[in-house]
Amino acid sequence: MSNGFLNALSQRRNRYLLMRHGHSQANARGLIISTPERGLSAFGLSPQGASQLDALLADWRWPAPTRILHSDFLRTTETAARVAAHFGLPLQREPRLRERHFGDFEDQADDRYPRVWALDARSAEHVEHGVESVASVAARMQAVIEALEHTLSGETVLLVSHGDPLQILLTALEGQPLSRHRDREPLAPASLTVLS
Numbered sequence: 001m002s003n004g005f006l007n008a009l010s011q012r013r014n015r016y017l018l019m020r021h022g023h024s025q026a027n028a029r030g031l032i033i034s035t036p037e038r039g040l041s042a043f044g045l046s047p048q049g050a051s052q053l054d055a056l057l058a059d060w061r062w063p064a065p066t067r068i069l070h071s072d073f074l075r076t077t078e079t080a081a082r083v084a085a086h087f088g089l090p091l092q093r094e095p096r097l098r099e100r101h102f103g104d105f106e107d108q109a110d111d112r113y114p115r116v117w118a119l120d121a122r123s124a125e126h127v128e129h130g131v132e133s134v135a136s137v138a139a140r141m142q143a144v145i146e147a148l149e150h151t152l153s154g155e156t157v158l159l160v161s162h163g164d165p166l167q168i169l170l171t172a173l174e175g176q177p178l179s180r181h182r183d184r185e186p187l188a189p190a191s192l193t194v195l196s
Helices: 003-011 025-029 047-058 074-087 110-122 134-151 163-173 178-183
Strands: 015-020 067-070 091-093 156-161 192-194
Touching: 015 163, 047 074, 067 074, 074 091, 074 156, 110 178, 134 156, 134 163, 134 178, 156 163, 163 178
Parallel strands: 015 156, 067 091, 067 156
Antiparallel strands: 015 192
């Protein structure tokens, strides 16, 4: 997205809450699950993830959402559904909030992530090992907010997504080089960030 869009976000028409899904079965098994073929219908929340969300909702300290959009992966859908039930809201699937595609590392141990992140640090455009580039993730994630800014006003929108896409989005919105997205504190499962 253009710097003009980033600058315009200081004058947002809506408030945005960014939420990483709760601890998932993929997290529990230490697996990379990043394709729709595997992530849409399997690898939902773990018991730990369900407990995290119960605790979060019991002690909700953020503005109440008025809309919820979520990645259509099972782990994010289940996370969003729990929040939606708590607030009595409908869900809206948004495929652009999906997990970053990790290419050749799909279904491998999650200790492969640092290899990708090391490549990210050299180039936000790289697609080595068939991985979705950081730049591509940033573009699709920012496009969600841009579209909402054109169609809504005065809403509090909860976006439920995944760790890497959210860290990349936050890096982009801060105007930092995308190659530095891993310089941010990692987002914990079931964590929530308010865009300021």
